[in-house]
Amino acid sequence: MPCIGRFAPSPTGPLHFGSLLAALASYLDIRSRGGRWILRIEDLDPPREQPGASNAILHTLDAFGLHWDADVVYQSRRLSHYRDALEYLLSQHTAYPCNCSRKQLRSRNVTGYDGHCLQHPPAPGSNCAYRVRHLTSEQQFTDRIQGLRRYQWQGHQGDFMVFRRDGLFAYQLAVVVDDAEQGITEVLRGSDLIDETPHQMELQAQLGYPQPRYAHIPVITNAAGQKLSKQNLAPAISAHERQGLLLRALDLLGQQPPAELADASPDEVLSWATTHWQLATVPAVLSLPADAHPAP
Ligand SMILES: [Zn+2]
Structure with a gap:
């Protein structure tokens, strides 16, 4: 190959x-x-x-x-390719809207994410970011230089942004x-x-x-x-x-x-x-x- x-x-x-x-x-x-x-x-x-x-x-x-x-x-x-991918993730219910500001996350003392917007979904139509859930709590991969890397996610800690509140697609998704x-x-x-x-x-x-x-x-x-x-x-x-x-x-x-x-x-x-x-x-x-x- x-x-x-x-x-x-x-x-x-x-x-x-x-x-x-x-x-x-x-x-x-x-x-x-x-x-x-x-x-x-x-x-x-x-x-x-x-x-x-x-x-x-x-x-x-x-x-x-x-x-x-x-x-x-x-x-x-x-951008249309990224939009298609986001829509697919939303259709699979692995992406979800989040309107937490950095200040709110700081005031809640959050490392990673706390799942707040899954319990309290933002009103439809409000300017939202989108996060994606990790479907497994453990991940690992072997880096060709850095060797074995392991990751563990408690709760929604690892949920990451794929679309930002300012209307831009996030690096991860693109x-x-x-x-x-x-x-x-x-x-x-x-x-x-x-x-x-x-x-x-x-x-x-x-x-x-x-x-x-x-x-x-x-x-x-x-x-x-x-x-x-x-x-x-x-x-x-x-x-x-x-x-x-x-x-x-x-x-x-x-x-x-x-x-x-x-x-x-x-x-x-x-x-x-x-x-x-x-x-x-x-x-x-x-x-x-x-x-x-x-x-x-
Ligand atoms: Zn949120």
């Missing part, structure tokens, strides 16, 4: 080193097996998006030689629908998303979709211990530094690029990395010295 993977950035800012690491690892994991690599722009949250960021991301990936197959998929153009439609067999992404996986597996089961394999690479943190992200202003990466950045990324991914590659072109570096890719040597955790900057 051909393997199909994807890189799925949100256009909230230009590509930074942490997202390059995820893109590169996913690309190599797929290309080393001759598979297809798809690019999906997760532009479902307009208030958080930055004008021009989508194009900047595409441009940077291209400049780094991370070329994708097929047309770029934009989630903002796929990702699952898109992964299924694009035939994604391998999900490789940052470990900050690992605890979303059981919710996505629940949706795959309820919607009758196949389940991809999962691999979560460690997330790099800055000197203050925060994840590198557009929100904490991780520096955008520049195509002028691509040679050094690719080698640094390979090194952090445990691939031990040989010293001779220091003088090679970015295409030669990628070609070496594709031939020599070993998922088994990617570390589960990355700890950099406190003062280290991940970029050279």
Whole structure:
């Protein structure tokens, strides 16, 4: 069976080193097996998006030689598919309306969810979010990098949002629908998303979709211990530094690029990395010295 993977950035800012690491690892994991690599722009949250960021991301990936197959998929153009999935979940009575505000959840001291809106259904027509119930109280999966993960849900603790009160589809639903439609067999992404996986597996089961394999690479943190992200202003990466950045990324991914590659072109570096890719040597955790900057 051909393997199909994807890189799925949100256009909230230009590509930074942490997202390059995820893109590169996913690309190599797929290309080393001759598979297809798809690019999906997760532009479902307009208030958080930055004008021009989508194009900047595409441009940077291209400049780094991370070329994708097929047309770029934009989630903002796929809302009818998400609506169909939500309607199906409602017809199965696994999705239910919820109008609890964050403040109300906080005041009830809720971890996860407490099932309040199942006992007190919101009035029809009110602006509601939709949550999905977990049909089993235990879940587990084996991550290709992080190993066995187990989850337990007491009551409605694990019930998660698939549609938000502000009228936007939630990440969980869109990702699952898109992964299924694009035939994604391998999900490789940052470990900050690992605890979303059981919710996505629940949706795959309820919607009758196949389940991809999962691999979560460690997330790099800055000197203050925060994840590198557009929100904490991780520096955008520049195509002028691509040679050094690719080698640094390979090194952090445990691939031990040989010293001779220091003088090679970015295409030669990628070609070496594709031939020599070993998922088994990617570390589960990355700890950099406190003062280290991940970029050279
Ligand atoms: Zn509620």
